[in-house]
Amino acid sequence: EDQVTQSPEALRLQEGESSSLNCSYTVSGLRGLFWYRQDPGKGPEFLFTLYSAGEEKEKERLKATLTKKESFLHITAPKPEDSATYLCAVRAGYSSASKIIFGSGTRLSIRP
């Protein structure tokens, strides 16, 4: 069964304290792994797509990496405005209608 698991569920960091969020997946026919940011009361906002093991993408203080079994979202020297829930999702299957499976998210809180 296709599955996406994120850990930890919640993470509290001090401003400037770097860390990583984990997304492990079990899917057949991976067509892409995605990271989204979701602020309270808002819809998810797209951050990155990764397609193959070894690929990396960066945006400001965020860097996403991908292996054959998991992805990491590294946050370097975070600021309070990085506080949000980060969602991981995978697209499985090879048809144009292949479904996207979301993890339950990691709630990140950055203290000033």
Added chain:
Amino acid sequence: EAQVTQNPRYLITVTGKKLTVTCSQNMNHEYMSWYRQDPGLGLRQIYYSMNVEVTDKGDVPEGYKVSRKEKRNFPLILESPSPNQTSLYFCASRHTGYNEQFFGPGTRLTVL
């Protein structure tokens, strides 16, 4: 401004009273989708549409209906809502062949 809009944003109703949540996008996207988000369960797909007049079930379609008569609109219909449909609902859209999904702001539904 490119966006996905949903209405209403908040809705409290009673069991069995039919309701419709509207979704509209102005990006000429072919693909549209509805998700529900529940604590600990992540985003789960209800229905999706590859294009006008083409709809299909997602992972949790029971108790919901959709229609796609125009490319820009994808309403979600609850014919006889029940308390277990209390949730946060998101509409999303994307171009076919692209992975980035754009999400609406969400509709918080409470069924008493």
